[in-house]
Amino acid sequence: MSELFAGLQQLLGASHVQSCEQAAPYLTDKQGHYVGAVLAAVHPANTQEVAAVVRLCVQHNAPIVVQGGNTGLMGAATPDASGTAVLLLLDRMNRVREVDTDNDTLTVEAGCILQSVQDVARNAGRLFPLSLGAEGSCTLGGNLGTNAGGTAVLRYGNTRELTLGLEVVTAQGEIWNGLRGLRKDNTGYDLRDLFIGSEGTLGIITAATLKLFPLPKAQATALLAFESLGQAVEFLSHARAGFGASLTAFELLTADCLALLREHFPQGPQPFIKATQPWFALLELSDNHSDSHARDAFETVLGEAFDAELLADALIADSLAQSEALWQLRENMSEAQKRAGRNMKHDISVPISRVAEFVEHTNALLQAHFPGVRHYTFGHLGDGNLHYNVAHPIGSTVEAHMAHYEALSLLVHDSAHAHGGSISAEHGIGQRKLAMLPRYKSAVELDLMQRIKQALDPRGLLNPGKVLLSQNVKGNV
Ligand code: MLT
Ligand code: ZN
16 A cells, blocks of 8 residues: 555545545546546545645645546546546535525535535525536536536526635645635735636635525526527527526527437427427526516517517427426437437537527538538527537448547637637536647647646646646647
8 A cells, every 4th residue: 555545544534535446436537538547536524634635645746636526528537547646526525604695695615516506595595596417416616627607607607707705725735715705806816717617727626605696586488499590699689688687598409409309308398390490499588577577578579589580480388397398408418419329529619699600611611521420509509609519420330420530620629719719618628628729729828827837736736637738839720
């Protein structure tokens, strides 16, 4: 047994330190793309123990990888295969530290499951609006580490916008208590925003103070059909003006997505079976008045849109059960694709005004280079964030298709970049997009990122091999 392993056992108690073999469930990412190894996996009970673990790792020059619910898509939480790292699991750190309804804030530890954070808020008569497919198993620490997005960003913002304060263990094993519930605090550099989205490469987030919102009194949901993506974007402008801040979600699906959902979830809802329109969007309105107020707003805004030919058809949910059924379509989309076999996933964003142009251009480009590939484009149209996924041509095999992943993704990412967009809107960089990043960031931006990393983690022990290459190599886009 190594000296470090014994030291960790002494620090945390033997039952909270696992060997590489015992830690096997944590060493493969959700997609099964990466498999790592560790010297030990540890489950500290509190922030002081996290800090002590970090100090011990520093003494032994051991890398530290922090993992939440292991639901990330970029391999950010999977250690490398060297077996030298200590994997830090914060599952025992799931306490609610404070609920302050006058300040509309909630302070919770990083190991809390997102759904339980939502429940704590609801039990206090408030809304914590971060919402995403993995909410039953992802943790707040992972949401903060990746600046998670989800389906309510349009109204409430990403995890970053929902966070007022953080507690962080530094790469030296100090504790920074920045758990301030302040909406205004202009006292120098914003350390909080540095740590959020840093994927465990700058510090270890152990707790956060989050913003709460009023619980909506009513919700209204509709699945809308459009003749073109351009029409959906025009409708979105109209809906923003008409609904104002009540517009909570505007999620895109295509006719091909609905067909895939029918095939893989035959018991699920089957709207618009006979529709000829190619584009659909799930719209949600949260209303702070009443059901009838929400319905009136819906009728006015959708009626105007029909008159102005901004909308081809609409299916309005007339009960909570119907609304949930429509949401099921959107939520089952990733799983439907998984059941259909491996496909190439992309998580791009472009300015909303350029979404239609991006899709038209990129679809044509892919058909020219990879004839017959099938497009499953869905996601957060209200944020300009599309999951631009590409499946194998009929008559070809998944394996043959996946062999072109790199070449095809390069076209997609170059196109997003050329349209003023990002190659990772909400899933982060991790190890999956590590080598691509220099192609799309300026030398100045990469250098600033490297210098921040160097200043906060000079020994490079925090989540090495993620987000930043050790050497900048500027690409040539
Ligand atoms: C989603 O919005 O459904 C996810 O971010 C996409 C995914 O899991 O691939
Ligand atoms: Zn998404």
